[in-house]
Amino acid sequence: xxxxxxxxxxxxxxxxxxxxxxxxxxxxxxxxxxxxxxxxxxxxxxxxxxxxxxxxxxxxxxxxxxxxxxxxxxxxxxxxxxxxxxxxxxxxxxxxxxxxxxxxxxxxxxxxxxxxxxxxxxxxxxxxxxxxxxxxxxxxxxxxxxxxxxxxxxxxxxxxxxxxxxxxxxxxxxxxxxxxxxxxxxxxxxxxxxxxxxxxxxxxxxxx
Numbered sequence: 001x002x003x004x005x006x007x008x009x010x011x012x013x014x015x016x017x018x019x020x021x022x023x024x025x026x027x028x029x030x031x032x033x034x035x036x037x038x039x040x041x042x043x044x045x046x047x048x049x050x051x052x053x054x055x056x057x058x059x060x061x062x063x064x065x066x067x068x069x070x071x072x073x074x075x076x077x078x079x080x081x082x083x084x085x086x087x088x089x090x091x092x093x094x095x096x097x098x099x100x101x102x103x104x105x106x107x108x109x110x111x112x113x114x115x116x117x118x119x120x121x122x123x124x125x126x127x128x129x130x131x132x133x134x135x136x137x138x139x140x141x142x143x144x145x146x147x148x149x150x151x152x153x154x155x156x157x158x159x160x161x162x163x164x165x166x167x168x169x170x171x172x173x174x175x176x177x178x179x180x181x182x183x184x185x186x187x188x189x190x191x192x193x194x195x196x197x198x199x200x201x202x203x204x205x206x207x208x
Contacts, residue, residue, distance in 0.1 A: 004072070004081045011068030011085040015092025015109055018099050019060045020045040023053060033099075037181075040096075041104035043139055058108045065089045065112030073116070079160065083167035086113035090171045094178055105178040107143045110171055114150060117168070118158040125150045137193035140182035147175040 020040045024032040028049045032040060036047040042061055046054025065086065072085035093109040095101040115122040129146035133139065151169040154160055160168075185191040 004076050004078075004084075007068070007072050007075055008081070008084050008088045011072070011088035012092040013097075014068050015064050015089030016096035016098060016103070017060075017064055017092075018096055018103070019064070020057045020104065021099065023057055023060075024048045027053060033102075039104055040099060040102070042108055061093065061104070061108035062112030062115070064093060065109035065114070066116050067112075069113050069116040080163040082117065083164045086110075086117060087167045087171050089113055090174060094174060105143070106171070106175040107147065110147065110175055113171075114154075114168065117164060118154050118160065121150065121154040121157040124153045124157060128153075133194065138186070138191055139194055140179050140191060141186070144176050144179050144182070147172045 018040055020032045020042065024030055024035075024045050030048055032038075032044055032048050036044045038044070042054050042058030045057040068085040068089040069082050072082050075081075090106045090110050090113065092103075094103050094106045096103040111122060111126065114125070125146045128149060129142045132145055133142040136142070150172050151165060154168055155165060182191060
């Protein structure tokens with residue numbers, strides 16, 4: 001039991017690694033929290049430092065979700081502990097202790113963890129995200145809808161234990177709630193689309 005609890009705590013700290021903040025600071029000297037949306041995530045890193053940095057941050061953020069679940073699976077394959085490791089990693093990314101609990105929105109970290117829990121359902125959600133993004137060109141909308149629908153995809157594709165399903169549903173809800181600023185902008189008609197003139201300059205608010 002103590003080993004599992006330790007790994008859950010470790011999962012939080014792995015998830016809380018401020019990837020975007022550190023990488024953008026290292027390569028550009030900028031504080032990603034003061035650029036674009038101010039969010040500590042892959043999309044805002046892309047705005048602050050370009051495509052390569054944005055992709056690198058996103059990949060690392062995905063790993064922050066995958067590694068904790070893999071570690072827990074190796075130590076104890078019980079589904080409830082894997083689910084708790086996933087949830088702790090997402091919470092760490094969204095509320096990192098290193099940045100006064102003001103982190104990212106959990107999309108990439110959640111995806112990394114979800115890929116370990118259910119690759120098929122995760123690929124389906126990723127395909128759905130891409131379709132929504134191509135149609136609407138809103139990163140935030142694609143992220144919210146794909147996250148909100150992932151528990152259903154998981155249920156019908158993989159039929160996981162209830163502990164996993166509830167933990168995934170909670171993680172998805174956290175991701176959606178973290179997009180609250182985007183929802184407000186959407187309601188005001190102010191959310192910027194991917195590729196718009198304002199998307200990669202100041203005052204950009206959509207992010208993941």
